[in-house]
Amino acid sequence: MNRALYIMNHRAPYLCTKQYPDPRSPIPNPRSPIPDPNTMLNFLRLDELHPQAPGNKYFKLKYNLLKAYEKGMTKIVTPGGPFSNHLHATAATCARAGLESVGLVHGKRPPVLSPTLKDCEAWGMKLEYLERWQYAERNTEAFKHWVHNTYGPCYWIPEGGNNYLGVQGCMEIIEEEHRVHDIIAVPVGTGTTLAGILLTKGEHQRVMAFPALDDRDLPKRLEDQLYWSTMDRELAQELASQVDWQWDFTFGGFAKVTDELMAYIEGKAQQGLPLDRVYTAKMVFGVEVLINEGYILPEEQVLIVHTGGLQGNREIGD
Numbered sequence: 426m427n428r429a430l431y432i433m434n435h436r437a438p439y440l441c442t443k444q445y446p447d448p449r450s451p452i453p454n455p456r457s458p459i460p461d462p463n464t465m466l467n468f469l470r471l472d473e474l475h476p477q478a479p480g481n482k483y484f485k486l487k488y489n490l491l492k493a494y495e496k497g498m499t500k501i502v503t504p505g506g507p508f509s510n511h512l513h514a515t516a517a518t519c520a521r522a523g524l525e526s527v528g529l530v531h532g533k534r535p536p537v538l539s540p541t542l543k544d545c546e547a548w549g550m551k552l553e554y555l556e557r558w559q560y561a562e563r564n565t566e567a568f569k570h571w572v573h574n575t576y577g578p579c580y581w582i583p584e585g586g587n588n589y590l591g592v593q594g595c596m597e598i599i600e601e602e603h604r605v606h607d608i609i610a611v612p613v614g615t616g617t618t619l620a621g622i623l624l625t626k627g628e629h630q631r632v633m634a635f636p637a638l639d640d641r642d643l644p645k646r647l648e649d650q651l652y653w654s655t656m657d658r659e660l661a662q663e664l665a666s667q668v669d670w671q672w673d674f675t676f677g678g679f680a681k682v683t684d685e686l687m688a689y690i691e692g693k694a695q696q697g698l699p700l701d702r703v704y705t706a707k708m709v710f711g712v713e714v715l716i717n718e719g720y721i722l723p724e725e726q727v728l729i730v731h732t733g734g735l736q737g738n739r740e741i742g743d
């Protein structure tokens with residue numbers, strides 16, 4: 426058995442999906458209020474996949490944590506905002522694995538910690554608060570030097586798990602059985618999940634991307650991510666050009682909500698489909714609008730990737 430597999434199975438058994446029932450086979454949602462009975466929405470419920478690292482977090486952290494083990498690192502350092510699902514999942518998995526973790530948080534320490542940050546602290550993550558200008562440097566080499574000088578030997582995971590190993594993990598999201606669908610819908614933050622899906626989808630499958638923020642540089646950054654992963658500029662351009670970007674469902678920007686969106690989330694929760702406010706609700710709302718408008722045809726089968734994020738729902742009001 427190779428060393429990485431040994432570590433997966435012995436040192437880090439909490440990372441193995443086999444311990445949990447695999448809910449990833451798409452389940453039709455018969456209660457979804459889709460007007461045309463021929464159109465079935467299928468949800469890939471990654472949110473139910475893993476207790477510590479639900480949703481796409483499991484996939485983005487998997488190879489990063491294995492790499493940390495391989496390098497003999499016992500401390501993980503990573504940045505994120507005060508409501509970051511990535512910080513939350515990293516703190517939880519590190520606590521389970523007996524790894525130290527440091528979270529570099531965007532902004533000043535709030536007088537009252539968000540539930541996300543409270544959990545992170547409770548799991549032993551050391552939280553350091555960075556000024557806006559410092560945080561803006563987080564993707565530079567100089568910043569990485571600062572991290573290593575400040576925290577000593579450590580393994581650095583970029584924001585949102587957005588690196589080659591994050592993409593590699595996300596290449597495991599789509600499996601053979603998911604290639605029967607015509608359309609795959611996925612929410613986008615850094616684009617890591619989208620890149621992994623593009624690299625593994627079936628030839629005939631169309632990928633609809635629902636950005637959680639109105640950042641028109643996302644397509645260019647996606648192409649770069651695909652380039653690091655393939656080292657083939659032409660292929661990266663080709664895959665990136667296949668994405669069907671849906672810009673009309675950002676609801677005013679990152680983490681912004683409207684009364685309409687909140688009512689939609691409430692309605693879906695009552696039907697048994699929990700959605701988060703930042704990513705998945707906007708995507709599912711968008712898919713339904715596109716079906717109602719006839720942009721998605723009745724005969725097209727849609728696979729909606731539920732990327733988790735439900736812990737973030739505690740931030741506003743509940």
Ligand SMILES: Cc1ncc(COP(=O)(O)O)c(C=O)c1O
Nearest residue numbers: 510614615616617618732733734
């Ligand atoms: C719940 C959830 N869905 C979707 C995304 C977007 O994923 P990505 O950053 O890979 O585009 C994130 C951010 O990581 C997230 O927390």
